[in-house]
Amino acid sequence: MHTIEEYQRIINQRIRELDIVKAPHELYEPIKYTIELGGKRLRPTLCLLAAEMFGATIEDALSSAIAIEIFHNFTLIHDDIMDQAPIRRGKMSVYRKWNENIAILSGDAMMAMAYQYLLKNNPDRLYPIIETFNKFAIEVCEGQQFDMNFESENNLLLSDYIHMIRLKTSVLIAGSLKIGAIIGGAQEEDIQNLYAFGENIGIAFQLKDDYLDVFSNQQKFGKQTGGDILTNKKTFLLLKAYELADLASKKELDTCFAPDGNLEPGDKIERVKAVYRKLKVKDETEKEMYKYYRLALTFLDKIQLPSSHKTEITKLADNLMIRDV
Amino acid sequence: MHTIEEYQRIINQRIRELDIVKAPHELYEPIKYTIELGGKRLRPTLCLLAAEMFGATIEDALSSAIAIEIFHNFTLIHDDIMDQAPIRRGKMSVYRKWNENIAILSGDAMMAMAYQYLLKNNPDRLYPIIETFNKFAIEVCEGQQFDMNFESENNLLLSDYIHMIRLKTSVLIAGSLKIGAIIGGAQEEDIQNLYAFGENIGIAFQLKDDYLDVFSNQQKFGKQTGGDILTNKKTFLLLKAYELADLASKKELDTCFAPDGNLEPGDKIERVKAVYRKLKVKDETEKEMYKYYRLALTFLDKIQLPSSHKTEITKLADNLMIRDV
Numbered sequence: 001m002h003t004i005e006e007y008q009r010i011i012n013q014r015i016r017e018l019d020i021v022k023a024p025h026e027l028y029e030p031i032k033y034t035i036e037l038g039g040k041r042l043r044p045t046l047c048l049l050a051a052e053m054f055g056a057t058i059e060d061a062l063s064s065a066i067a068i069e070i071f072h073n074f075t076l077i078h079d080d081i082m083d084q085a086p087i088r089r090g091k092m093s094v095y096r097k098w099n100e101n102i103a104i105l106s107g108d109a110m111m112a113m114a115y116q117y118l119l120k121n122n123p124d125r126l127y128p129i130i131e132t133f134n135k136f137a138i139e140v141c142e143g144q145q146f147d148m149n150f151e152s153e154n155n156l157l158l159s160d161y162i163h164m165i166r167l168k169t170s171v172l173i174a175g176s177l178k179i180g181a182i183i184g185g186a187q188e189e190d191i192q193n194l195y196a197f198g199e200n201i202g203i204a205f206q207l208k209d210d211y212l213d214v215f216s217n218q219q220k221f222g223k224q225t226g227g228d229i230l231t232n233k234k235t236f237l238l239l240k241a242y243e244l245a246d247l248a249s250k251k252e253l254d255t256c257f258a259p260d261g262n263l264e265p266g267d268k269i270e271r272v273k274a275v276y277r278k279l280k281v282k283d284e285t286e287k288e289m290y291k292y293y294r295l296a297l298t299f300l301d302k303i304q305l306p307s308s309h310k311t312e313i314t315k316l317a318d319n320l321m322i323r324d325v
Numbered sequence: 326m327h328t329i330e331e332y333q334r335i336i337n338q339r340i341r342e343l344d345i346v347k348a349p350h351e352l353y354e355p356i357k358y359t360i361e362l363g364g365k366r367l368r369p370t371l372c373l374l375a376a377e378m379f380g381a382t383i384e385d386a387l388s389s390a391i392a393i394e395i396f397h398n399f400t401l402i403h404d405d406i407m408d409q410a411p412i413r414r415g416k417m418s419v420y421r422k423w424n425e426n427i428a429i430l431s432g433d434a435m436m437a438m439a440y441q442y443l444l445k446n447n448p449d450r451l452y453p454i455i456e457t458f459n460k461f462a463i464e465v466c467e468g469q470q471f472d473m474n475f476e477s478e479n480n481l482l483l484s485d486y487i488h489m490i491r492l493k494t495s496v497l498i499a500g501s502l503k504i505g506a507i508i509g510g511a512q513e514e515d516i517q518n519l520y521a522f523g524e525n526i527g528i529a530f531q532l533k534d535d536y537l538d539v540f541s542n543q544q545k546f547g548k549q550t551g552g553d554i555l556t557n558k559k560t561f562l563l564l565k566a567y568e569l570a571d572l573a574s575k576k577e578l579d580t581c582f583a584p585d586g587n588l589e590p591g592d593k594i595e596r597v598k599a600v601y602r603k604l605k606v607k608d609e610t611e612k613e614m615y616k617y618y619r620l621a622l623t624f625l626d627k628i629q630l631p632s633s634h635k636t637e638i639t640k641l642a643d644n645l646m647i648r649d650v
Contacts, residue, residue, distance in 0.1 A: 027470040078433060082426040101407040101473060104429060105466055108403060111436050112462035119456055127448050130440065130455070137437035141430055145352040148426060 001052050001309065004316055007045040011069065012038075014062055030094045030106040031113070034073045037089045043172060044069040047180040049316070050194060053309045054184025060122075061183045064129060067117035068176050071133070074110035075140055077103050082148065111137075121183070128182050136175035143168025150234050158239050162203060170202025193302045197313075200296035205320050207289040210235040214273065215282055216324055226269035232257050236288065237281050238272075244279045293321055326377050326634065329641055332370040336394065337363075339387055355419045355431040356438070359398045362414045368497060369394040372505040374641065375519060378634045379509025385447075386508045389454060392442035393501050396458070399435035400465055402428050407473065436462075446508070453507050461500035468493025475559050483564050487528060495527025518624045522638075525621035530645050532614040535560040539598065540607055541649055551594035557582050561613065562606050563597075569604045618646055 002010070015035055021028040044065030051061035079085070080093035081103050087093060095103035114133075121129055146164040150156055177198040181191045213228045214237055228235050241253060256263060256272050263271070276282060296317060300310060327335070340360055346353040369390035376386035404410070405418035406428050412418060420428035439458075446454055471489040475481055502523040506516045538553045539562055553560050566578060581588060581597050588596070601607060621642065625635060 024467055024470040024474055026474060027467060075433075078429055082429060100425075102470075104403055104407060105470055105473075108400075108432075108436070109463055109466040111433070112459050112466065115440065115455065116459045116463075119452065119459065123452050126451050126455075127444065130451075131444055134437050134441045134444065138434055138441070141434040141437065142349055142352060145349040145427075145430055148430075149349060149351060 001312055002048070002058065004045060004049075004312060004319070007048045007058075008041045010048070010058060010062070011041045011044045011065060014066060015069070018066070026098070026102055027106055027109055030077070030098055030102055031110055033097070034077055034088075034094055034106075034110075035070065037091060039089060041069060043072050043176040045316070046173060046176040046198070046313075047183075049313055050177040050180025050186075051183045052180075053305060053313065054181055054186040054190070056180075056184040061180055063117045063120035064179050064183060065176075067114040067133070068172075068179065070110050070117065071114040071137065072172065074107045074114065075144070077107040077110070079144060082144070125182055129179050132175050132178050132182065136171040139167045139171045143171075151232075153234075156234055156239055158236070158243060161234065161236055161239050165203055165206040166199060169206045170199045173202035173205070174198030187304070190303045190305070193299045197296045197299040197303075200292045200299065201317050201320065204289050204292035204296065207236050207285060207292065208321060208323070210237055211282070211285045211289065212324065214276065226265075226273070229256075229269050229272045230265055237276060237285055240284050240288075241276055241279050241281050244281070244284070245275070249275050249279060289321070293317070326637055327373070327383065329370060329374075329637060329644070332373045332383075333366045335373070335383060335387070336366045336369045336390060339391060340394070343391070351423070351427055352431055352434055355402070355423055355427055356435055358422070359402055359413075359419055359431075359435075360395060362398075362416060364414060366394060368397050368501040370641070371498060371501040371523070371638075372508075374638055375502040375505025375511075376508045377505075378630060378638065379506055379511040379515070381505075381509040386505055388442045388445035389504050389508060390501075392439040392458070393497075393504065395435050395442065396439040396462065397497065399432045399439065400469070402432040402435070404469060407469070450507055454504050457500050457503050457507065461496040464492045464496045468496075476557075478559075481559055481564055483561070483568060486559065486561055486564050490528055490531040491524060494531045495524045498527035498530070499523030512629070515628045515630070518627045522621045522624040522628075525617045525624065526642050526645065529614045529617035529621065532561050532610060532617065533646060533648070535562055536607070536610045536614065537649065539601065551590075551598070554581075554594050554597045555590055562601060562610055565609050565613075566600055566604050566606050569606070569609070570600070574600050574604060614646070618642070 018032075018035070020032040020035070047065040047068055048058055048061050052058065076088060077094045080088055081095045081100055085093055086096045091097075093103075094106060098106075115130070118130055118133060119126070143164055143166070146160075147168055150160070150164065174195045175198070178191055178195045181194050186194070210228065212225075213235070214225055216225055227233075228238075238253075238257075242250065245253060252271065252275050255261065256268055256275075261268075297314075300313065300317075303310070343357075343360070345357040345360070372390040372393055373383055373386050377383065401413060402419045405413055406420045406425055410418055411421045416422075418428075419431060423431075440455070443455055443458060444451070468489055468491070471485075472493055475485070475489065499520045500523070503516055503520045506519050511519070535553065537550075538560070539550055541550055552558075553563075563578075563582075567575065570578060577596065577600050580586065581593055581600075586593075622639075625638065625642075628635070
């Protein structure tokens, strides 16, 4: 088995070797740009890791890992248009660097490219791999649509939110693991347990993201916190706060997030954080996060493999939880 | 073998039976709307037709035909955003009826749905079918990008234009036939000949489209001609006209298509048509169209099947040529 860092290096190496750009350059340059922007390569790493856990080689799973990373990057390109997000990983997003049409079309081409890499699998495993891939591809779209719907929806329940992040974030993490396990020839029961691990760790991962957006150490990371507060995003923290709020806190939140509100940004963040502190939203979020984390580990536990095969994935799950950026 | 009309009826019937709409409705309603807008169902018809030519049943090929139609409709949804086209088949296009974000995302989901229908094939044939599908999916994106590039490009050659419509239009027609032939268990040589037939008939089909946009009978069809002229679209006719033009004609075309021109629409159409008449562009376009049509038929001829199996496809090719709308 390899380490997380080795998987990342292998994935980055293969991505650099991809021969992406040809005519029309307007279509392929943004694809190369996006896929080479980097990131943690979490999803392809999970695919390689799962494959090795069950006895396959990295080479067996690498095309699928690349397919997954291409798919993930395609969703980022289209999401950035929809969210009008000018920056992605510290650089201009595709629709801003080029234009919306190019961002739409490059994304579409990436989706087809992803399936080209899936086809490099052993034909015997093609069906379950593509079935898994299709399923999360559709679910990620559903999740993104729910997320957009939530912008204009009041009275959201925490369960609605969890359902949304399960679709938007978790199923891709779970599906990446599942494809690796299929390539490794895992038994159906182990595949299901690994998938359930992925689903729950994915939710914990997203809750951690929500948490860090408010409570990460701004000095240490030079990254402004409170972005979700400024954009009125309905995160776990905000929904939890409304759930716990007394009348005064509710009124304060309503004031901070009023559609016609014009609080000074720093002021808005501080006032919302003060409500979060008062309602102990930080503790509640951590509690929820660890609930999903522990649940994930129970599924990992059930997988019938020697524990030495689970070392790296356990480390990766821990890293996702303890990260502070 | 069935007739074209029977194929269309079967496809429409299956499309009506699709259980598309579920939550989130904002994602699925536009998919249902688009796929039920109708149209000639040309591409899925070609898939069914090719399958039956080589001895498969309609049921064998129907899922692939549906996948192809879903893919085609996905490209229409995204193209309408890129072209800012408010109307599709006489109704509001998706991005106008809903919004751009929903149009992007519904299109993305349709792409994944298309692959779900492809998976319903016999696993033995999955590889070549999905390979064919991936290839045209990417090429259609390339064609659309070239088409967008052409808007701001002067000095286009006719060969550039043919290359573009081959990618944007022909490969999907050819690929639809090829998938049908694969399902029918056709020999490699026959598959290649059928594909070449499709590529050439597709080009003839697009040239006919360009032709009809200028020369169809406006009274008879209540449809305004000259749309391509008004939008300065670089069609075969326009590029041919520039190729044939003497100095005076070239100057007249430059005037009509000047970026800062403000001719009255009817006037612009009439003046461009006058140049076309003078340069015999109508005859030249027909000549080119029939060149590809005849070339297509030579490939059809080579396919080793009794001629009775080619009756319907020949009829369909003829229909595409003699149609006047």
